[in-house]
Amino acid sequence: MKLLEVERLNRSFGGQVALHDISFNVGKGDRLGIIGRSGAGKSTLLRCLSGLDRPQSGRILLEGEDMAVLPEARLVLLRRRIGLVFQHFNLLTSRTVAANVALPLEIARVPKAQRHKRVAELLDLVGLADHAGKYPAMLSGGQKQRVGIARALAAQPALLLCDEATSALDPETTEAILALLADINRVLGLTIVFITHEMDVVRRLAQQVLVLEKGRIVARGTPADILDANQLDAILPPNLSQTPHDGSHAIVRLTVTAQAMLAPLLQMLEQQCQAKLTLLQTLPAREEEGLVDLVVQMDGLAVSTMNALQAHACAAEVIGYVPAYS
Numbered sequence: 001m002k003l004l005e006v007e008r009l010n011r012s013f014g015g016q017v018a019l020h021d022i023s024f025n026v027g028k029g030d031r032l033g034i035i036g037r038s039g040a041g042k043s044t045l046l047r048c049l050s051g052l053d054r055p056q057s058g059r060i061l062l063e064g065e066d067m068a069v070l071p072e073a074r075l076v077l078l079r080r081r082i083g084l085v086f087q088h089f090n091l092l093t094s095r096t097v098a099a100n101v102a103l104p105l106e107i108a109r110v111p112k113a114q115r116h117k118r119v120a121e122l123l124d125l126v127g128l129a130d131h132a133g134k135y136p137a138m139l140s141g142g143q144k145q146r147v148g149i150a151r152a153l154a155a156q157p158a159l160l161l162c163d164e165a166t167s168a169l170d171p172e173t174t175e176a177i178l179a180l181l182a183d184i185n186r187v188l189g190l191t192i193v194f195i196t197h198e199m200d201v202v203r204r205l206a207q208q209v210l211v212l213e214k215g216r217i218v219a220r221g222t223p224a225d226i227l228d229a230n231q232l233d234a235i236l237p238p239n240l241s242q243t244p245h246d247g248s249h250a251i252v253r254l255t256v257t258a259q260a261m262l263a264p265l266l267q268m269l270e271q272q273c274q275a276k277l278t279l280l281q282t283l284p285a286r287e288e289e290g291l292v293d294l295v296v297q298m299d300g301l302a303v304s305t306m307n308a309l310q311a312h313a314c315a316a317e318v319i320g321y322v323p324a325y326s
């Protein structure tokens with residue numbers, strides 16, 4: 001059984017479809033990023049996953065219990081299995097850092113001594129052991145988000161849902177908060193589902209990505225799959241066609257080892273293939289695998305040239321063709 005199973009979720013507001021037939025699973029310890037433009041349905045999906053909103057149809061199974069139809073009293077208990085981290089932290093300004101973190105434990109009626117012990121552990125975990133008695137107004141944005149994360153972890157949730165957790169933070173602080181979330185995932189084995197509109201956040205934190213557009217999942221895969229496709233879209237000529245015409249140039253994606261990049265690779269390939277190659281873009285998304293994707297334009301294309309390319313690169317794939325004057 002997966003930790004979270006979402007099946008054919010639909011949510012509309014009046015005639016406006018916010019989520020259409022959304023299905024996906026999240027395993028224990030996974031980190032899933034959900035991206036999409038403004039209005040794509042990210043917040044609506046997160047509200048459904050957190051039990052704050054109910055879909056018109058579909059199932060949301062958390063540890064096997066369907067949040068979509070659970071009676072309110074049972075849903076309140078199930079919601080304790082979910083920690084929420086918000087963009088604007090949502091701290092209580094009149095409570096100290098420690099009292100903010102303790103809040104979910106008070107609600108769950110955890111005895112005082114146990115509460116104090118747990119709050120100290122959590123503040124230690126998020127690097128705020130020295131700030132327990134401070135008030136939110138005395139903290140930086142990054143520190144406030146650390147309090148938010150500690151509070152979300154207080155009741156030992158099975159699932160952490162992050163709603164644009166770093167969108168209000170500067171790049172350096174974003175980096176530190178993402179590192180903290182990655183640590184928490186690794187050390188506690190906690191499952192994280194997060195929404196963001198920042199590609200970089202996805203690249204750093206997600207193992208799997210869903211792309212939402214107009215309430216539908218339009219792509220899913222690893223960050224490398226998704227970001228590659230997006231980067232390609234951005235650089236490919238608009239007049240790309242799928243069939244060659246007289247004298248058209250081929251646009252080819254070559255996958256080469258990072259090692260091979262050290263040599264004057266294109267020159268060598270040009271000699272081997274007897275064809276002119278122009279480098280359009282290097283896609284760095286697969287560096288961790290020791291591979292680099294290059295997008296090149298090739299004048300003319302013969303089977304023998306493709307064979308020669310394939311022999312010298314790890315893979316060569318024709319993406320499309322452009323007219324010779326491009």
Ligand SMILES: Nc1ncnc2c1ncn2[C@@H]1O[C@H](COP(=O)(O)OP(=O)(O)OP(=O)(O)O)[C@@H](O)[C@H]1O
Nearest residue numbers: 013016017018036037038039040041042043044045
């Ligand atoms: N309470 C609501 N009442 C009416 N329409 C809503 C409501 N909540 C969301 N919608 C509509 O549902 C669609 C999806 O909105 P949602 O807020 O989920 O998108 P989003 O991807 O989170 O956007 P953003 O990044 O701007 O927050 C939009 O068309 C929005 O106007």
